Amino acid sequence: MTSDDHLLLARAAAGDAAALEALMTRYSGRVFRLAYGITRNQADAEEIVQDVFLQLTLKGGGFEGRAAVGSWIYRVTANAALNKRRGKWRELETSLDDVLPTFKADGHRDGARAFLVADWSRRPDEELLSGEARRTLDAALERLPEHYRAVLVLRDVEELSNEEVAEIVGDTVPAVKTRLHRARMALREILTRRLGPGA
Amino acid sequence: MTLTCRDVIGILDDYVDGGLAGEELAALERHLDGCEPCRAYLATYRRTRVLGARAGRVEMPEEMRARLRAFLRERLG
Numbered sequence: 001m002t003s004d005d006h007l008l009l010a011r012a013a014a015g016d017a018a019a020l021e022a023l024m025t026r027y028s029g030r031v032f033r034l035a036y037g038i039t040r041n042q043a044d045a046e047e048i049v050q051d052v053f054l055q056l057t058l059k060g061g062g063f064e065g066r067a068a069v070g071s072w073i074y075r076v077t078a079n080a081a082l083n084k085r086r087g088k089w090r091e092l093e094t095s096l097d098d099v100l101p102t103f104k105a106d107g108h109r110d111g112a113r114a115f116l117v118a119d120w121s122r123r124p125d126e127e128l129l130s131g132e133a134r135r136t137l138d139a140a141l142e143r144l145p146e147h148y149r150a151v152l153v154l155r156d157v158e159e160l161s162n163e164e165v166a167e168i169v170g171d172t173v174p175a176v177k178t179r180l181h182r183a184r185m186a187l188r189e190i191l192t193r194r195l196g197p198g199a
Numbered sequence: 200m201t202l203t204c205r206d207v208i209g210i211l212d213d214y215v216d217g218g219l220a221g222e223e224l225a226a227l228e229r230h231l232d233g234c235e236p237c238r239a240y241l242a243t244y245r246r247t248r249v250l251g252a253r254a255g256r257v258e259m260p261e262e263m264r265a266r267l268r269a270f271l272r273e274r275l276g
Contacts, residue, residue, distance in 0.1 A: 015275055020268070028267060032259035046263050050270050057275055101240070107203025109236050116236035121246035128250055137254055156248055157255035181212040188240075188247040 005069045012057045020057065027069070028053070030158065031077050037153035038081035040142050048080045074158070074168045078150050085146040096144070096182060099189040118196030133195060140190040148183040155180050200226040207237050211244055 008026075011019035031052050035045035055076060056069070102110040109116050120128075127133060141149065147169070154165040155176075162180075166173045200222050207230050213219050214227055231238055 013275065017272065020271055020275070024264065024267065028264060029259055032263070033255065033257055036257055037255050042260075042263075046266070049259070049263070050267055053267060053271055054274055057271060101208055103203075103205040107205040109204045109208075109240075113236070117239045119239040119242050121242040125250075125253070128246075129253060134254070137250060141251070141254065152251060153255050156252040177212060184212065184244060184247055184251065185208075187251055188244050191247060191250070192243055 009057065009059070009069070013059075023056070024053070027056075027073055030070075031073055033157060034074060034077045034150075034153055035081045037157060038078065038146050038150050039085055040149070044081070044084050048077060048084065051080060052077050071164065071168060074154065074160075078154070078168055082146055082150060096148075096186045099143075099186040100182065101185065101189065114197040115192070118192055120192065120195040123195070128195075133191070136191060136194040137187070140187045143190070144183050144186060148179050148186075151176055151179045152183045156184075202226045202230045204230075204234060204237055207231070207234075208240060211241060214241075215245055215248065 005023075008019045008023050012023055028049060031049050032045055035048040035052075036042065039045055039048070052073060056073065104110050128137075141152075144152070150169055151165055154160050154168060155162070160168070162173045162176050166176045169176065207227055210219065210223070210227065214224070219227060231241065
């Protein structure tokens with residue numbers, strides 16, 4: 001936490017609108033991205049953003065010495081989003097086993113060769129991030145369990161390290177790496193089924 | 200060291216994130232040289248990572264920001 005953050009928090013807690021605005025400018029985007037990335041629901045994300053900012057400003061200057069506002073915010077947001085998701089739409093979050101690669105006994109990939117060599121990676125962003133491809137990507141993200149989405153957002157969107165993510169979600173580095181890899185593989189598989197041969 | 204497709208896909212995250220070195224890295228690259236399915240897998244895995252990141256860079260709607268501002272002003276007096 002920087003002394004600048006300390007000052008802003010103390011002033012915001014005392015009702016200084018400019019300090020509050022500065023804090024919002026600095027942190028609200030990342031809180032929203034993470035909250036929405038985990039819940040995939042705007043109304044839930046908005047509630048979380050309000051709650052996290054209320055906690056932040058009420059905490060004011062009460063941060064312990066070296067505690068960083070940035071990592072505190074990620075931790076509180078991730079916890080709130082994961083708690084909100086608990087019990088919701090579970091039926092949509094089925095096992096990922098059928099969207100992970102399968103292998104033959106000798107270690108080669110299993111499946112039709114045309115599918116295995118399908119490479120849609122050179123298609124332009126405009127095609128992959130709009131229309132049917134974008135809907136497929138969004139549906140694939142929604143299919144991931146929330147703990148996987150949390151790791152995916154923190155690593156690939158917020159670009160934090162495995163160690164930072166492990167601290168935020170309260171898990172081990174190997175567990176974070178496993179979830180991240182499985183999440184990426186599941187998204188890749190779902191996209192390939194939509195964009196590959198015969199699609 | 201010789202790697203199978205299963206081995207390669209199992210460590211692809213480390214490869215893409217720059218976490219492989221030495222003989223393991225060399226063995227993976229040797230496998231990729233001779234395996235078209237794994238080259239396609241790697242290319243689409245990398246692209247998926249970028250697409251996931253771009254899709255996740257959502258902006259907080261301006262009206263939501265305005266409601267947050269009003270909410271905090273009310274609660275903080």
